[in-house]
Amino acid sequence: MKRLKFLLLAAALALALNRTALGADVGTHLMTFDFQAINEIEVTGSPILTVASAVAGEQPQEATDSSSTCAITTNGTNKRITAIIDTAMPAHVTLKVGVTAPSGSGISQGYVTLTTSASNVVTGISHVADSNPTITYKLSATVQAGMLSTDTRTVTFTLSD
Amino acid sequence: MRFLIKIFIIFFLAPLFFVPQTAHADRYIKIKVTGNWSETIDKKDLLSGAGSDLKSTYTSVSGQVSIDIRGTKGINDAWRIDIRKVDNNWNDNLHPYVMRTSDGKGGRVSGGTSYQEVTDINTPFFSGSGKVKGINVQLRLTGPSIQIPPSSYSTVLYYTVVDIQ
Numbered sequence: 001m002k003r004l005k006f007l008l009l010a011a012a013l014a015l016a017l018n019r020t021a022l023g024a025d026v027g028t029h030l031m032t033f034d035f036q037a038i039n040e041i042e043v044t045g046s047p048i049l050t051v052a053s054a055v056a057g058e059q060p061q062e063a064t065d066s067s068s069t070c071a072i073t074t075n076g077t078n079k080r081i082t083a084i085i086d087t088a089m090p091a092h093v094t095l096k097v098g099v100t101a102p103s104g105s106g107i108s109q110g111y112v113t114l115t116t117s118a119s120n121v122v123t124g125i126s127h128v129a130d131s132n133p134t135i136t137y138k139l140s141a142t143v144q145a146g147m148l149s150t151d152t153r154t155v156t157f158t159l160s161d
Numbered sequence: 162m163r164f165l166i167k168i169f170i171i172f173f174l175a176p177l178f179f180v181p182q183t184a185h186a187d188r189y190i191k192i193k194v195t196g197n198w199s200e201t202i203d204k205k206d207l208l209s210g211a212g213s214d215l216k217s218t219y220t221s222v223s224g225q226v227s228i229d230i231r232g233t234k235g236i237n238d239a240w241r242i243d244i245r246k247v248d249n250n251w252n253d254n255l256h257p258y259v260m261r262t263s264d265g266k267g268g269r270v271s272g273g274t275s276y277q278e279v280t281d282i283n284t285p286f287f288s289g290s291g292k293v294k295g296i297n298v299q300l301r302l303t304g305p306s307i308q309i310p311p312s313s314y315s316t317v318l319y320y321t322v323v324d325i326q
Binding site: 038 | 200318
């Protein structure tokens with residue numbers, strides 16, 4: 001009989017629990033955020049480099065310009081910046097570029113000779129937004145280049161995998 | 162005696178767990194939630210183009226979600242809405258918020274008129290009484306940045322109406 005009383009009590013409890021559970025209904029909705037890949041680079045500056053002096057007995061002095069900057073944003077990992085020129089440099093003339101790594105990410109490859117093939121200038125860039133990396137150009141020529149008239153080159157920087 | 166107990170369990174105790182849910186389900190307060198929210202976050206969301214980070218806060222329209230409460234026993238039948246999230250693919254840097262932006266039509270509604278973060282734990286959102294239709298809810302997301310890898314992140318918000326009388 002005691003067992004029967006216990007079961008009756010359990011039954012009452014079950015009823016009470018059921019009532020509590022039935023007192024709660026649920027509605028839902030979804031929140032979705034699609035984060036697209038972002039790989040943005042923007043370069044500013046139109047440097048002018050002139051090789052015009054030399055120390056007697058030595059090759060002409062290299063011209064340097066650090067007035068350009070690039071701004072980079074990526075939410076990806078292990079990205080790189082490459083640089084390429086549109087037309088090859090004249091014989092005995094070399095144009096190099098060096099880009100500082102964005103703050104906290106990436107490795108600068110130092111001064112890289114620019115050619116019509118893309119060259120890595122910064123590698124290993126991940127999750128960064130920085131508008132301050134400096135671009136430095138160095139123009140050099142040997143006496144074999146002779147006198148050259150003013151010429152222009154377009155340097156294209158690309159942020160990619 | 163054992164035979165009687167078995168009979169008792171089979172014919173009386175066990176059905177208690179099933180029958181009342183069907184028989185009385187309509188007597189309890191119901192909630193209907195309408196509306197989802199999705200956003201595409203891309204380079205257009207950079208604060209000032211290349212070199213800048215993403216906007217850190219996104220806010221939906223005022224009535225992104227609409228809630229109806231029905232099945233109350235009258236204007237004084239009080240209820241409370243608790244809220245929590247269950248993540249599908251989520252990033253811990255993302256924080257969803259909810260805010261009630263209208264009272265709807267019908268009964269009384271109070272609370273929930275400032276942004277409240279939704280976590281994995283059920284938390285009271287707002288309360289009211291009686292049948293109410295069209296309670297608007299605005300949603301907000303904080304935390305986007307370029308530190309979050311490209312992917313589609315989603316979470317489900319659960320609104321539980323609790324009969325508190």
